[in-house]
Amino acid sequence: MVLAGGYLVGHFMTADSLPANTTIQGVRVGGLHSDDARAKVSAALGEELAAPMYLADGATTVPLSPASAGLTVDWEATMAKVDPGNSWNPRVIWNTLRGGNSVALVSKVDEKALTSAVKAAAPKFAVTPKDATVALKGTRVLTTKAVQGRTLQIDPTVEKVQQYWPLKQRGNVPASVTRKSPAVTDAEVSQLVSRTLEPTLSAPVTVDTGTTKFSVTVPQIASATTVTSARGAVSAKTDMARLYKATETTRDRLGLETGRDARIVITGNSPTIQPSTDGRGISQANFTKAVEPALTKKGTARIGKAPITAVPAKFTTADAQKMGVKQVIGEFTTYFPYAEYRNTNLTIAANTINGTFLKPGQTFSMDKVLGPRTEAKGYVPGWVISGSVMKEEPAGGISQSGTTTFNAAFFAGMTDVEHHPHTMYFDRYPAGREATLYYGNLDLKFRNDTKYGVLVQAYTKKAQPDGRGSITVKMWSTPTWDKVTSSPLTKSNYEYGRTITSTDADCHPQSPSPGFDVNYSRMFWKNGAVARTEKFFWRYDPTDEVNCK
Template identity: 35%
Template sequence: MSRRRVLAVAGGVVAVLAAAYVAGYVLTGQRLPADTTIAGVAVGGKSPDAAESALTRGLAERIDEPIVATFDDQRFELDPEQAGLSVDVPASIRAAGGRSWDPRDMVALFAGGSDHDPELDVDRTKLAAAAASVAETVDQPVVQAQITFPDAKPKPRQPKAGNQVPQQEFAELIRDSWLTTDRPVRVPVSPVAPAVDAAGLQQAVRQIAEPAVAGPVTLKVGTSRVELPVTAYAPALSVVVKGDAMVPVIDAKDLAGPLTSSTTGVGRRAVDASFSFAGGRPVVVPSKAGIGLDPDEMAQQLVPVLTKTGDARSITVKATAVQPEFTTKDAEALGIKERIGSYTTRYPHADYRNTNQAEAARRIDGTILEPGETFSFNDIVGERTAANGFVSGFVINGGVFREELGGGVSQVATTAYNAAFFSGLDDVEHHPHAFYIDRYPVGREATIYYGSLDLRFRNPYKTGVVIRAWVDRSSPGSEGRMNVEMYGTKVYSVKARSSERYNFREPGTQYDDTPACVSQSPVTGFDIDIHRDFYQGGQRVKTEKDTAYYQAADRVICGKKPKSD
């Protein structure tokens, strides 16, 4: 065969292959590879338009099914739409086929394709919120070692490890599992170890706490020597974790009370301006200057000598004029002149509720928020400990009731949240209970847990706000009332609306054979939207929306789980 003929034949073969290659490219854009599925829906051999229709029909029911997550015996149901997940059908079809110059894709048109995961549109803010709603129930806050001094004696609090849901990892598991598996998503949990262990706590008791209250501290004031008794500074003293060690700290505010003539024989305490209330209106109570020992300076000087003995257990201080931190002029300049919002909740009789709510209310009462200032429940009320006046009661921890110090204080937080809500204050942070408690306004309630869950709201106005809080105590046969009022200068009238409850979640059953078990009736979970409408001059000027997600509360049976037959 001549060279020219060989070249002609070769050229023809190349032309045929090229034509076939181009035809393959065209075909890949006209239909998907044979036997291709997306999330289990058959789309193989179909045109892109037909495949889109088939995928939409095939996923129509499944996309509304809840995503199930589990942790131990707990079950959580997440609505895909509320979790910010939706299927991008056109993108899913393109990812499974579409025009391609890759010969393997051309062969797959006839040899067969494979199963593909769907392409998703993800609202990352909603997905993060869904993961956080589960984490609030599953997370167990770490308990750090601490020493307080009730009755001027060391009382150590043992450290306890916690656990925490890595929320970004959990959100990715939720996204990746949707429509790709029928198995529940296992909620990932990471252990959180306390910074100081039990041995470190015992060492702090021996080396810091016991010497700190071994005897009085001598105050050298001019030519006088005054003994500051342990009972005067012990309520302000604690030994806390800082970094990976335990250190003594003294709260200057708690120390201020004892530094008066009744305890030390030195000086007269300064009195801040405050507000009293008469006929629904605030009245400024004037401030008073004092003479005495500066509590901030005292706190700084006392800490280093608490572990000393003999003459080293003394400090030199000066009695000086002490000006109030908040003066009459300061109070009058805030423009606080009327009630701008209030709320009352009721509670069934229980002695622990009377004690704990009254103590929390006492600490909140009189709190002043200057323009732009943010209220923090945990900062104002402090840790719920026996030394701070709290007793044991029931709280929700890990999705079930447990008995802990400070039980019932969430009712104070809920009442304060609603008073702030109707006063038009900015919602900075609030957390509905893990499951709904029917004595609270649905969707408008707040739980708190010292160190992890807080209630925070901000004063957005150009004038100040003062909080009034008090408890009408319950008694056998009569309910108690928790009351919070906000005073300032009224800018808005605020009203609340709510949607119907939706995305219902059914409870399961848990068995608990630990001594901490509290039996619990089941409660159905659901979601609800809360709208806050702001009015001026009778006209609605803005609206805010918030969604509360309530998990189902399992029936809790105290005892071992029965063995299956």
């Protein structure tokens, strides 16, 4: 009867209020009605529940709004844990009689919203890995630190947020991240600097020839040293050939006899060889043996021995004889009306081109041979094409040297690498088979793909006031083909320009000429038949008639 009475009392106690010792997420709600208990907990924890959570990794923290992330409290489920209602369950009645217990808030999670919120935070954690770097600036060694890569893991971070919500754990939520190490680490760069660069650049190297000494300076060593980073490895190397070249002036001061390469020149009307002479000096091999080991030693007393020996010419008389420069294999002449600027500019160009020698496999570049066409070299202003009219510019008319050289190379069978016909047609040139020049933009290039050397000869005949001048270019070598010829220059699709009246102070009258297409072929002959054919095409714009008023 006593047990039955207690059981009955416990049943009625569960119906009126929460057990005396009940707490929800640490808030005491014992003795309160269920609705009052919920209100008290909501008031006590509301601000904390609404406050943003923080995803964190190291110094990176990103706020996460619970409401935006779909994180809410399931109040019904929470109160059901502490408010059993008018229950006859013995276990519930027993819990009530002993005073109740502590429960945590029950969460409600919108998985889609939470995942979306975590994805939105991901860019804030993203770090691209960066290699540690090392570079030389003069003699200074410059380094940068490596950066470790980082990527936010979405699903594990979503799980971690749910573990912390709501208020199950305090503090920032540790973000789940994947880390990626850089290919080149700080340790690797530090090792390269301490083991290679610091010794290499620590002091000059003294080269002892036995009779005299000279110094290889730290700036010279640095200029020949290259730092490279490839396939996750960083390295440094001193190019001994470059260092040997960098010390050329220093070695010249030793007063040793300098050798001379053989030269092929035109004397009279035939090629002759000016023989080579050997000199005395320090060979690159002996220089390397003396200097390279010293670069690995750190300190001021770095000395290497290199004897003075005979130094053969790089291009000997025997080398020149093997080049087979015997006869003219291609030549061309173009003519020009009298104008002092043409006499001047074309003569300077011809004299500069004259004597250029191409070994097998070498490429001729008019830009490289002539260089900038400046007043300091003697060039004077002349007329050039600008758009569809003629204008005066420095070194005007020099393109005729390009056209003449191109045609000589064309008939010598040289490989066409680059050439640009004019946009307007000049009847003193073969249509389509010509080449204009503009320094740094329009170049003339051809390659010697034969097994013989090619010597370029160029000269002008200056025009007199009542006559015309000419420029001639010849290619001397040994023939590879029986002959090289051009097909007829076939013109078609004629188009005519406008008539323009100009009041510009620098206006220059201009006669009209039509625009047209031109097609032609280069034919290489062997054993009496065409063995190879190359096709060419160009389109000329019409030349406007310009009247000055």
